Amino acid sequence: MDIPRYRKIQNMLKSKIQQGSYGVGDHLPSENQLCSIFNITRTTARKALEELQKEGFIERIKGKGSIVRERRKSLGLLNVKGFSEAVGRNVSTIFLQEPALRPWITGFPFPLTDSERQSPCIHFERLRTVGEDPVMLENNWFSGKTLPGFLQSGFEEDSFFKTLSKKYMIEIKGSEQELKALPANEKVSRLLKVKPSGPVLQISIRFTTCNPEFFIYSELICNTMKYPIGNRYFL
Amino acid sequence: MDIPRYRKIQNMLKSKIQQGSYGVGDHLPSENQLCSIFNITRTTARKALEELQKEGFIERIKGKGSIVRERRKSLGLLNVKGFSEAVGRNVSTIFLQEPALRPWITGFPFPLTDSERQSPCIHFERLRTVGEDPVMLENNWFSGKTLPGFLQSGFEEDSFFKTLSKKYMIEIKGSEQELKALPANEKVSRLLKVKPSGPVLQISIRFTTCNPEFFIYSELICNTMKYPIGNRYFL
DNA sequence: TAGTGGTCTAGACCACCCT
DNA sequence: GGGTGGTCTAGACCACTAA
DSSP, rough: OOOOOHHHHHHHHHHHHTTSSSSSTOOOOOHHHHHHHTTTHHHHHHHHHHHHHHHHEEEEEEEEEEEEEEOSSSOOTTTTTTTTSOOSEEEEEEEEEEEEEEEEOOOSSSSOOOOHHHHHHEEEEEEEEETTTTEEEEEEEEESSSSTTTSOOOOBTTTTHHHHHHOOOEEEEEEEEEEEEEEEOHHHHHHHHHOOOOOEEEEEEEEEESSOOOEEEEEEEOOOSOOOOOEEEOO | OOHHHHHHHHHHHHHHHEEEEEEEBBOOHHHHHHHHTTTHHHHHHHHHHHHHHHSSSSEETTTTEEEEEOOOOOSSOOTTSSSTSSSOOOOEEEEEEEEEOOOOOOSSOOOHHHHHHTTTTTEEEEEEEETTTEEEEEEEETTTTSSTTTSSSOOOOTBBHHHHHHHOOOEEEEEEEEEEEOOOOHHHHHTTOOOTTTTEEEEEEEEEESTTTEEEEEEEEEEETTTTTEEEEEE
């Protein structure tokens, strides 16, 4: 395998947290316990836990241990992950435009690379709802050359990011975001059930991936009145 | 000293970047060079560089080196830092309410601890401008018991966070944020020169510090039309 | 081929927390 | 006092980059 050992352990612990095997406030195995369980050194065990801390799943306290954090109810952790990892369960998604080859839009706040400009992009548009409430209008664009067969096959587990990871081995490495409060235009107002010119939050994101020439561009327009956007950061 | 060696090196490199000794695209010393310069092992050198990467100052590329990143023009890196570290130089600050003991406000999205509720808080309000443009209305609250003498003495280098660090040894360890697009009320509209009910971005933040019982609560209201809020995140 | 960052081992000492 | 995470040493092998 070329997946590092710390990442396997990190992913295993993450699934256990997401599935509820570890609840909020629970202690994960300590560094030394991980060492003996997996036959690794503390450096490797630490790395797995540090990554989980960076992702916001746990808090690490000297003398105490690694403790599962409370996940706030807001549309959280927009930093890197997609929608479904962020909120609870009663989330649904409607495709307004199915994935297809389309020209790049202009006016996006991040510059495209030369190689991206040379050919059209794959684009799709989705409306995300929580219960009965439409909450977010989401557009995604990326170079059409990098993901062969993307238009033919569907999403894995309805998740764009899981599809990238499982089918194309593309992992998100980071993101740049730009936040703007805007008045809703007619379309946004209708779809998100905001009154005309009512305030909506526009989040423009450029995701960087393990392929240094492949970026994903997203624009999220959010009705934050009922579901504010949550966000955590650790040093 | 109780400041770890990797942090000293990290801070030294950070100052050099901020002062321009290392420009965008320049290579920082490699891990091995740092080892021999400072007589440390690679673990320590790596830690210093990894922290700079987390803060968004450098990018680390296998086979190439640690390269100073471009800083975007938007009000960047709101994740953890204050205002002055984010934008360029022509930033000014007006106190609308000087620091004083005041009762806690209600309706803040983060719950206060019992110990915080028991006594009034220190609060101040500032208006931040870039050039001629008022850009952000900032309110800060924190427990009045933890920072003796705060009301008597001024800010170091006009920076709240530097004052915390230098006078009280309080370092920011992380933050939780909540983002909302709101219509401007009369006061905000007047101060930020937004039309009445025009959209503004409200960022509510709870900063966690090295003192686990001391939090700083901030509310930023931003006119994002001309200066969007920028944000970076790395895994 | 030499240099870079990424991963990993096998130890060590420390401050801090809890009992 | 025993366990936890935080820091650090002194090595090693690897994949990747650039000359």
